[in-house]
Amino acid sequence: MTHDWKAIDAAVRVEPGKKSKLRARDCIGADLFPEREAAEEALKECAKAIDELQDRLWAERSRALLVILQGIDTSGKDGTVRGVFNKCGPLGVNVTAFGKPSEDELAHDYLWRVHMAVPKKGMIGVFNRSHYEDVLVVKVRGLAPAEAIEQRYAQINAFEKHLSENGVTLLKFMLHISKEEQRERLQARLDEPESNWKFNPSDLEDRKLWDEYQAAYETLLDRCSTAHAPWRVVPADKKWRRNAIIAAIVHGALEEMAPAYPRVDWRPSDFKVE
Amino acid sequence: MTHDWKAIDAAVRVEPGKKSKLRARDCIGADLFPEREAAEEALKECAKAIDELQDRLWAERSRALLVILQGIDTSGKDGTVRGVFNKCGPLGVNVTAFGKPSEDELAHDYLWRVHMAVPKKGMIGVFNRSHYEDVLVVKVRGLAPAEAIEQRYAQINAFEKHLSENGVTLLKFMLHISKEEQRERLQARLDEPESNWKFNPSDLEDRKLWDEYQAAYETLLDRCSTAHAPWRVVPADKKWRRNAIIAAIVHGALEEMAPAYPRVDWRPSDFKVE
Numbered sequence: 431m432t433h434d435w436k437a438i439d440a441a442v443r444v445e446p447g448k449k450s451k452l453r454a455r456d457c458i459g460a461d462l463f464p465e466r467e468a469a470e471e472a473l474k475e476c477a478k479a480i481d482e483l484q485d486r487l488w489a490e491r492s493r494a495l496l497v498i499l500q501g502i503d504t505s506g507k508d509g510t511v512r513g514v515f516n517k518c519g520p521l522g523v524n525v526t527a528f529g530k531p532s533e534d535e536l537a538h539d540y541l542w543r544v545h546m547a548v549p550k551k552g553m554i555g556v557f558n559r560s561h562y563e564d565v566l567v568v569k570v571r572g573l574a575p576a577e578a579i580e581q582r583y584a585q586i587n588a589f590e591k592h593l594s595e596n597g598v599t600l601l602k603f604m605l606h607i608s609k610e611e612q613r614e615r616l617q618a619r620l621d622e623p624e625s626n627w628k629f630n631p632s633d634l635e636d637r638k639l640w641d642e643y644q645a646a647y648e649t650l651l652d653r654c655s656t657a658h659a660p661w662r663v664v665p666a667d668k669k670w671r672r673n674a675i676i677a678a679i680v681h682g683a684l685e686e687m688a689p690a691y692p693r694v695d696w697r698p699s700d701f702k703v704e
Numbered sequence: 705m706t707h708d709w710k711a712i713d714a715a716v717r718v719e720p721g722k723k724s725k726l727r728a729r730d731c732i733g734a735d736l737f738p739e740r741e742a743a744e745e746a747l748k749e750c751a752k753a754i755d756e757l758q759d760r761l762w763a764e765r766s767r768a769l770l771v772i773l774q775g776i777d778t779s780g781k782d783g784t785v786r787g788v789f790n791k792c793g794p795l796g797v798n799v800t801a802f803g804k805p806s807e808d809e810l811a812h813d814y815l816w817r818v819h820m821a822v823p824k825k826g827m828i829g830v831f832n833r834s835h836y837e838d839v840l841v842v843k844v845r846g847l848a849p850a851e852a853i854e855q856r857y858a859q860i861n862a863f864e865k866h867l868s869e870n871g872v873t874l875l876k877f878m879l880h881i882s883k884e885e886q887r888e889r890l891q892a893r894l895d896e897p898e899s900n901w902k903f904n905p906s907d908l909e910d911r912k913l914w915d916e917y918q919a920a921y922e923t924l925l926d927r928c929s930t931a932h933a934p935w936r937v938v939p940a941d942k943k944w945r946r947n948a949i950i951a952a953i954v955h956g957a958l959e960e961m962a963p964a965y966p967r968v969d970w971r972p973s974d975f976k977v978e
Contacts, residue, residue, distance in 0.1 A: 489901045489902075508795055511793065511794060511795045512793050512795060515793060515794055516790060516791065516792075516793035516794070517790065518790075518794070519785065519786050519789060519790035519793065519794065520785060520789055520790070520792070520793065520794040520797035520798065520799045520830065521782055521785045521786060521799055523794035524794065524798070525794045525795055556794065613977050613978075616977045617977045620972040620973075620975055620977070621972070623965075623972075624965050626965075626967075626968045626972060627763045627965055627966045627968060628763075629968070629972075629975075631970070631975065634975065634977065634978075637977070637978070638978075691897075691898050691900075691901055692901045693900075694900045694901060694903070696905070698894040698895070698897075698900060698903075699894075701894055701903075701905065701908065703887050703890040703891045703894070703908065703911070704887075704908075704911070704912075
């Protein structure tokens with residue numbers, strides 16, 4: 431690998447205990463992978479390495495990786511899954527998209543459906559949205575009492591600590607796009623007939639609440655970037671750079687986990703295939 | 705596409721109501737994709753087309769595709785998933801591997817866990833093994849009473865008919881390898897240290913029951929290849945040919961489903977992204 435993933439990670443990570451200063455973070459990230467060609471090369475290398483490491487993770491069957499993707503509409507959550515995880519494929523990666531909760535889900539606490547979707551040992555799980563919606567849309571639209579929402583940050587931290595202490599490594603990425611970039615992407619959904627179905631008039635309602643959403647993101651970044659599960663704010667206006675950054679961090683984290691093929695407790699020469 | 709998927713399909717399909725004649729079917733399939741290079745080209749084209757069609761399937765959100773992969777140990781079920789569905793990626797494809805049932809699963813009827821894993825509308829689901837294990841290993845090893853197993857063929861046909869009448873298209877593939885090919889593949893797991901973990905001494909026990917397994921397969925092919933969910937017996941000694949055949953049939957079936965991007969009931973020009 432030609433890139434320094436630790437430096438990239440340091441640039442996008444929200445240091446636990448420090449303010450995230452979301453508004454001061456740019457959406458371009460020109461210093462990280464300045465050249466598109468090199469970024470695409472790095473993505474390719476990392477995606478291949480992630481695939482190989484996942485095979486070892488599966489062989490080991492003792493730990494899991496959970497990648498959480500959060501971001502406003504059009505921020506590129508689906509595109510990230512394709513770009514970073516298609517090489518790994520559906521055999522090693524499970525994606526769970528969290529939409530509006532069902533009646534049954536609402537009949538439980540908000541972490542219930544999330545816990546059920548945690549990847550099993552050996553797998554990489556990707557959350558397309560997550561329990562953080564319960565301090566985002568729920569907060570901005572007032573779908574739960576303010577004091578209940580206020581308690582959730584600590585509850586989420588406790589839940590994630592529990593997971594990390596039980597073999598699940600968490601990587602949380604906020605895909606950070608600018609208001610202008612969102613305008614262009616929403617407009618493209620209107621302009622391209624084959625993309626019309628992706629456009630939801632309610633997206634415009636959410637867009638009017640841009641500042642409220644950014645404030646809610648800032649609060650969760652400030653309060654839920656922990657030592658066991660820090661947040662990364664990824665400049666996401668450029669799709670190719672977003673993918674390269676996330677792939678580099680996922681790859682680096684998997685390398686640190688260092689999954690290994692298990693040693694067998696028998697001698698291969700003891701067996702003969704007749 | 706340069707290949708004729710209908711001809712390929714006809715060659716591997718078990719005609720409903722006819723005997724499968726499993727023992728007469730070869731594991732090479734030299735007539736189907738005689739040239740490796742052309743097979744790999746076809747696989748690439750089909751995988752890309754499957755990905756595009758799955759996007760429409762998702763946009764439509766009214767039907768699902770269920771691909772069932774069955775085959776003895778080392779027959780290449782995982783490899784098929786990677787070869788045919790990695791282009792589509794984990795966003796559009798869910799894989800469910802059915803292993804030994806858990807206590808909770810055994811506390812229900814054998815189709816209970818299978819029904820829960822049926823892909824939701826818009827998705828492609830892949831079963832790595834399936835309810836057919838309940839007339840394979842269960843039969844060969846006598847894990848259920850013979851008269852209960854005898855009833856299962858009709859139960860499975862009814863279940864699959866129900867699914868097909870409710871928007872799920874089923875494609876069932878038996879990966880057909882020769883006894884000699886299995887020997888080589890098992891031996892390779894012993895010879896390559898990094899593959900040792902894949903070898904399970906019990907695989908040799910199953911291998912000793914080769915004829916019993918083949919007979920059980922023949923019975924289920926004879927009795928469960930139906931108009932709504934026919935079986936395909938895929939020559940699988942050559943991995944590249946196996947992948948090309950399956951991709952061609954999955955692609956052809958998806959084209960026949962002809963999923964289309966939904967038309968929206970509003971005019972794009974009525975909206976402006978501020």
